[in-house]
Amino acid sequence: xxxxxxxxxxxxxxIPRIAAMxxxxxxxxxxxxxxxxxxQRCVRDxxxxxxxxxxxxxxxxxxxxxxYGVTDAHLxxxxxxxxxxxxxxxxxxxxxxxxxAVTAGIELVFLEARAGNVAAREFYRSRGYRExxxxxxxxxxxxDAVRLGKDLTEK
Numbered sequence: 001x002x003x004x005x006x007x008x009x010x011x012x013x014x015i016p017r018i019a020a021m022x023x024x025x026x027x028x029x030x031x032x033x034x035x036x037x038x039x040q041r042c043v044r045d046x047x048x049x050x051x052x053x054x055x056x057x058x059x060x061x062x063x064x065x066x067x068y069g070v071t072d073a074h075l076x077x078x079x080x081x082x083x084x085x086x087x088x089x090x091x092x093x094x095x096x097x098x099x100x101a102v103t104a105g106i107e108l109v110f111l112e113a114r115a116g117n118v119a120a121r122e123f124y125r126s127r128g129y130r131e132x133x134x135x136x137x138x139x140x141x142x143x144d145a146v147r148l149g150k151d152l153t154e155k
Contacts, residue, residue, distance in 0.1 A: 005061060005089055007096045010050040015039045018052070018063045026079045030139050034077055042067070042076070049100055053080070053093045062089045064097045066109070073101045075111035094127055098152060107153050115144040124148050 010018060015036050022034040042048045042065050053062040062080035066073050075097070080090045101109060113120045115134060125131070129148040138145035 004056055005053045005092065007051055007053050007093055010043055010052045010060075010063065012040075012043065014050075014052050014060055014063070015043060017060045018050070018065075021060065021063060021079055021081060022077055025082060026077060030142065039065070048076075049097060051093060051097055051100075053089045055084070062093050064093050066097050066101060068101065068104055068106060071106060072108040072110060073104075073106045075109055078111070090123060091127065098150075102152050108149060108151055110147060110149045112138060112145040112147050114139065115146050121146060121148070124150075128154075 019034060019036045019039045022039075027033060039050070043050045045067070047069075048065060048067045050065050051063065052060040055061045060081075061084040063078070064075060065077040066075050078090075078094070080093070098109065109129075110132075111124065111129070112135065113124060121131065125148075127150075129150045132147045132149050135145040135147055137143070
């Protein structure tokens, strides 16, 4: 079955689902930092884009939270529901966030991925991100992260 997705800014009604998605498949084993309150603060923050990819039924299939600085941005959280992966949703969502960042004058995007999450690291590398450094104990002292970055001015 072919499904169509739309990408747009998150709304208040999306906050509980975004928080649940973070807990279910991003923060597993680490505690729950990105609960509804944290997501709500990001949705309300003018310097942060919270985007959702919706399936044809309007349910969030993926999301991304990107915080802007002056010329760089930090992709704080990014995920696609496991049942929706490998359908181009993540690539489209990341491209949408990057295009929005370019419109806002952002030149560089940084993010962290779990060092052991080989699939995520490969996903970002395949989209032009470079691995910059390993951050020991980044995730609550329990797990290392790899910081990745992308220069949005490079074509």
